[in-house]
Amino acid sequence: MxxxxxxxxxxxxxxxxxxxxxxxxxxxxxxxxxxxxxxxxxxxxxxxxxxxxxxxxxxxxxxxxxxxxxxxxxxxxxxxxxxxxxxxxxxxxxxxxxxxxxxxxxxxxxxxxxxxxxxxxxxxxxxxxxxxxxxxxxxxxxxxxxxxxxxxxxxxxxxxxxGLLDAVTGLSGSGPAYAFLVAEALIDAGVLVGLPRPVAEALTAQTLLGAARMLAEGTDGPGALRAAVTSPGGTTAAGLRALEDRGVRAALSDAVVAATERSRQLGS
The missing domain is CATH 3.40.50.720 (NAD(P)-binding Rossmann-like Domain)
Incomplete structure (x- = not known):
């Protein structure tokens, strides 16, 4: 058979x-x-x-x-x-x-x-x-x-x-690479502020895993989850301010748009 x-x-x-x-x-x-x-x-x-x-x-x-x-x-x-x-x-x-x-x-x-x-x-x-x-x-x-x-x-x-598969490619198809880039940056930043690299690597991987599970398994959206960990005048607020000042949100949006357009070009 x-x-x-x-x-x-x-x-x-x-x-x-x-x-x-x-x-x-x-x-x-x-x-x-x-x-x-x-x-x-x-x-x-x-x-x-x-x-x-x-x-x-x-x-x-x-x-x-x-x-x-x-x-x-x-x-x-x-x-x-x-x-x-x-x-x-x-x-x-x-x-x-x-x-x-x-x-x-x-x-x-x-x-x-x-x-x-x-x-x-x-x-x-x-x-x-x-x-x-x-x-x-x-x-x-x-x-x-x-x-x-x-x-x-x-x-x-x-x-x-x-017609939406190119957008899927730009977001989730290429998305793991964006997450890995963020992980690399966090690990290097952890080393910069004094953590041993193995410790920075372990903390980064578990932090990204935990955040992803909260987003996928919970009922709150990313905005509510972000707000829940951001105390007024606290450490997270300071970190988020630095990210917004450097246009991280816009950069991620540009990455998805660029990858989507490249997918369209390859398909044609």
């Missing part, structure tokens, strides 16, 4: 999706196949996921009739991967490659399979991703639910129109 799910591309994102789905019990290792041409990556996947079928090409895979396919390769390789997997007769195809439009994917896979496109981000590697998901015209609710289930195994999923 062939695989019900085929992941084209065994890189970090493909590995994260497979790991999330297997951990959640959505699929068994024997019901998933990964197509990965790189020998070293195949060895890594086989060692991490015993029983998983990992092959070098689409021609070598054993897929069940009407299987679902996830394309998780670099943008420049999407067209070739889509054409190859389309020849095997998938019922659904989900691409997680940046900048490759549904129209381009449709031209590659033909009229048969339901087609969806997503923009995930790298925290999917630790099961804390955020992804925007868009469906081609005519996609059935069950096909959309299938794609939500795939992406939901490694984090949050929001369904948007394809």
């Amino acid at each position: 062939g695989a019900d799910l085929v992941v084209i591309g065994g890189g970090r994102m493909g590995e994260a999706l497979v790991g999330g789905l297997l951990s959640a019990g959505a699929f068994s290792p024997t019901s998933v196949a990964v197509v990965e041409p790189d020998t070293a990556r195949r060895d890594v996947l086989e060692a991490r996921f015993p029983g998983l079928a990992v092959v070098a090409s689409v021609d070598e895979m054993d897929a069940a009739a009407g299987f679902g396919a996830v394309i998780a390769v670099k943008p420049g390789d999407v067209t070739g991967a889509a054409r190859a997997v389309a020849g095997a007769g998938p019922s659904r195809v989900l691409s997680v490659a940046a900048g490759v439009t549904l129209a381009s994917l449709r031209a590659a896979v033909g009229a048969g399979p339901a087609l969806l496109r997503a923009m995930p981000n790298t925290p999917a590697l630790v099961g804390a991703g955020a992804a925007g998901l868009a469906a081609a015209e005519g996609v059935a609710p069950e096909d959309l639910a299938w794609a939500e289930g795939i992406l939901g195994a490694v984090g949050l999923v929001v369904v948007v129109g394809e």
Whole structure:
């Protein structure tokens, strides 16, 4: 019996999706196949996921009739991967490659399979991703639910129109890099005021983690949470004043706008 799910591309994102789905019990290792041409990556996947079928090409895979396919390769390789997997007769195809439009994917896979496109981000590697998901015209609710289930195994999923995926890219797709830059700055600042670097690193990571959990798990928005920790005339108020004086809020806004525009350029 062939695989019900085929992941084209065994890189970090493909590995994260497979790991999330297997951990959640959505699929068994024997019901998933990964197509990965790189020998070293195949060895890594086989060692991490015993029983998983990992092959070098689409021609070598054993897929069940009407299987679902996830394309998780670099943008420049999407067209070739889509054409190859389309020849095997998938019922659904989900691409997680940046900048490759549904129209381009449709031209590659033909009229048969339901087609969806997503923009995930790298925290999917630790099961804390955020992804925007868009469906081609005519996609059935069950096909959309299938794609939500795939992406939901490694984090949050929001369904948007394809026209908003560039904005998703600018915010959450590129967003982890903004957070890492803030973390670097906080660590260096901690060292500047006298903390040993390992202490600054540990405090920064836990502070960002705790703040993110309060925002994600609580009922208050960021403004209320910020106000709750800002006493009149206190240390936090002084720090926030310095940030506002240096335009940090505007800089972050400019970063999202610039990344969104670059995504649009790449897509065209």
